[in-house]
Amino acid sequence: MSVARLCHIKDHLQSEKKLETMTQVHRSPLTTHVLNTAQGAPAANLALSLYRLEGLPNLQEWRPLTCGVTNSDGRCPDLVSPETFTTGMYKMRFETGDYWNKLGETSFYPYVEIAFNIIDPSQKYHIPLLLSQFSYSTYRGS
Numbered sequence: 681m682s683v684a685r686l687c688h689i690k691d692h693l694q695s696e697k698k699l700e701t702m703t704q705v706h707r708s709p710l711t712t713h714v715l716n717t718a719q720g721a722p723a724a725n726l727a728l729s730l731y732r733l734e735g736l737p738n739l740q741e742w743r744p745l746t747c748g749v750t751n752s753d754g755r756c757p758d759l760v761s762p763e764t765f766t767t768g769m770y771k772m773r774f775e776t777g778d779y780w781n782k783l784g785e786t787s788f789y790p791y792v793e794i795a796f797n798i799i800d801p802s803q804k805y806h807i808p809l810l811l812s813q814f815s816y817s818t819y820r821g822s
Contacts (some may be wrong), residue, residue, distance in 0.1 A: 683696050683698065691748065693712060695771070702745075703772045704781065704798050706755075707762060708757060708758045708759050708760060708761070708762075709746070709760065709762050709765045709801060709802075709803070709805060710721075710730070710756065710760050710765060710770075710804075710805045710806075710807070711755065711757065711758050711759065711803055711804070711805070711806045711807070712728065712750075712756050712759065712806070712807045713752050713753075713754050713755050713806070713808045713821070714774065714807070714808075714809045714811060715729075715754055715808070715809070715810050715811065716754075716811055716812070717810050717811060717812045717813075718791030718803060718812040718813060721754075721796060721817065722750070722752065722753045722755075723750055723754045723779060723809075723811055724750055724751065724752045724753070724780070724818075725749055725750060726747055726749065726750045726754070726774060726775065726776070726778075726779040727747065727748075727768070727774075727775040727781065728730050728745050728747065728749070728750070728756060728772055728773060728774045728775065728806055729744060729746070729748075729757075729772070729773045730745045730759055730760060730770060730771075730772055730773075731743060731744055731745060731748040731770065731771050731772075731773070732745055732746070732766075732768055732769070732770050733768060733769040733770070733771075742771060743752055745760060745764065745770075745811045746760060766797070766798070767797055767798055767799060767801055767802050768797075768799075769795060769796070769798075770797075770798060771793050771794060771795040771796070772793070772794050772807055773791055773792070774791060774792045774793075774794075774811075775791055776789050776790065776791055776792050776816070777789065777790035777791060777812060779814055784801060784811065785813055787814070788811045788813065788814045789814075789816065790812045792811070792816050794807055794809070796817050796820070804822075806820070806821035807820070807821065808821045808822055812816075
């Protein structure tokens with residue numbers, strides 16, 4: 681195994697420890713982790729935003745809650761506080777086109793939006809995004 685690969689693994693493990701410490705302090709009930717599967721690396725510096733669907737049944741609209749940028753490990757901690765995280769429908773929008781452009785690449789998807797329901801806001805929710813220039817996938821993580 682190369683020295684660079686070992687350093688990356690060590691950095692990742694240290695990032696996990698930092699994340700655990702930060703999570704204990706801030707305890708965001710919603711987290712995300714974006715991985716660039718084309719390069720086999722975290723997707724750092726990817727802009728994202730979080731929205732909640734609000735309004736009357738016939739007059740609903742997506743209201744912005746927060747925005748952020750993934751860190752060097754592809755994570756965006758402290759998206760939302762437990763106090764503002766309530767039952768409802770949410771979506772995360774990832775600015776994937778801008779991300780690929782910064783890397784000098786083209787992408788088929790200018791952005792990715794993931795909509796999801798929160799039924800029990802006391803639970804922890806994790807939204808991973810696996811990303812390449814021409815595909816993406818997601819799932820409910822833990």
